[in-house]
Amino acid sequence: MTAREPAETRTTESESPTTESKTRTAESESRSTPSETRRTTTAAPTAGRSTQTATLAEIAREAGVSAPTVSKVLNGRADVAPATRTRVEGLLRAHGYRRRRAEASRSPLIDLVFHELESAWAMEVIRGVENVARDAGLSVVLSESAGRLTPGRTWADQVAARRPHGVILVLSGLDESQRALLTSRSIPFVVMDPAGDPGADVPSIGATNWQGGLAATRHLVELGHRRIGAITGPSRMMCSRARIDGYRAALETAGLPVDQDLIRPGDFHHETGYRQGLELLRRRDRPTAVFAGNDLQALGLYEAARELGLRIPEDLSVVGFDDLPVARLVGPPLTTVRQPLTEMAEAAAKLVLDLAREEGTPAATRVELATSLVVRSSTGEPPAL
CATH class of the missing domain: 1.10.260.40 (lambda repressor-like DNA-binding domains)
Known part of the structure; x- marks a missing residue:
């Protein structure tokens, strides 16, 4: 994350947010002449003719x-x-x-490994990888490394046996043994939206999560809200920590206190948004707005507000994060931070294929795509409490 405050990007339903990429190293294109293994013949050369094969x-x-x-x-x-x-x-x-x-010996495959396949935005990621794989004449294999209900420790062995063109890991990471196994088989890998620090030498694709949390909270501050709650994601995930850091930065910049009692722990799931939403909204000094951390938790918060008889946005403003297709379909349509999931997946797939084409060990690359605030109908001025 950068400590420097970026320019905020906002979009309406008819606009396409700008996507910006930042790479540590420029992609280099190999110009070496490929190795050639030529057949030899034991026949005596015919006079006047060369036995050399075609170039x-x-x-x-x-x-x-x-x-x-x-x-x-x-x-x-x-x-x-x-x-x-x-x-x-x-x-x-x-x-x-x-x-x-x-x-x-490589099979015509890209392995797409999710930490948790049931995630609602998995389809957006799959779509992006499929777009690139289809153009390259490859197929995509899905697997789960460690969902909430499955420990899943054998995926690396299965990938190594398939010998795909490359592996994309989503919200996950590699331990040393898994990394050594893939490296020994010359299988390149890219981490998309890494849960933890992937290491300087691991290619990764992410989004500007800190800027997204900042933009979401600043939007609520500009509407006049002063008691703004938040539901976080898992504390072990970099994206979750970055979003809540952006939330804190927006409050501090506006001269507002960061009330730890208004920050509730979450896990990016609907039921947690509902449960933590009830905790926040039952307070006598309840917040007038909540940054829900992601769209699923925002939808859980919607349910909690309805149960308590609170109207959105008249009594409570809500901002999500991701901009899943459902965000524009709920009532009222959800104001959220767009994370370009499909574009991130396309970038990850292109990068892993580029790595597969390189000779030797390629330079590590870190790419971040821009998030943007999408203002809909779930946010408004605070009620007079």
Whole structure:
């Protein structure tokens, strides 16, 4: 997280929020000539004729494609049309070329590993990875590393056995043994929205969670709210800590006290939003607004408010985080912070395929995509209490 306060981005329903990427290192493109294994012959050369097999350039002309395309096929890269790949592979075989063993042994898969598959935004992530995989001619395999009801410790062994083009881990991480296993099999990996610090040498994709928490709370302050509650996510998750830090920063910047009694622990699930919402809203000095941490907890808070006879936004303003499709369908439509989940997943998939194409150990990359405030009908001026 950066300590510097960024410019706030707001969007309405008809606007597309700006997505910004920050990378520590520039992507480098390999220009090395691929290794070539050529067939030899024991036959005596015919007079006046060379026994040397065709060059890649000659095969490219014969196939009607460019030499780089032939090189991609030879190295097992996924970004070649199936019909072109089949034609070029036939010519390569005919001229005695073989793909490298490591590339040839990769299965046409991307493994997508969730910490918890039942998460409501899993579909947004799956959609983004599928978009990239489809264009690359690959399939996606889903698995769960450690859901609330499953310990799931064998996923790394299963991935290693499949030998996919790469692995994307969502809200999860790698222990040393898992990392060593994937590395030993030359399987690249990227962590999306890492739960903890993935390490400087682990490529990762995230979002500007601190700025999102700041924007959500600042919006409520600007509406006139002075008692603003919050429901956090799991304390072990970096994204959760960053959002609540942004909430605190907005209050402190406005000269408002941070009341720890108005900050309730959560786990990003609907039932927790409901339960902690009841605790907050039953207080004699209840908050007039709540930053719910994510959309699911916001929906749980909606349920708690209805049970207590409170109207949204007349009696209580609510802000979520994620901008799931359901956010615009509930009544009233939810003001929330848009986290570009599909774009984050696409970026993770593109990065893991780029890593699969690199030779040697690529430079670590950290990418953060911008969040933005989406103002709908669940926020308004505070009631006169």
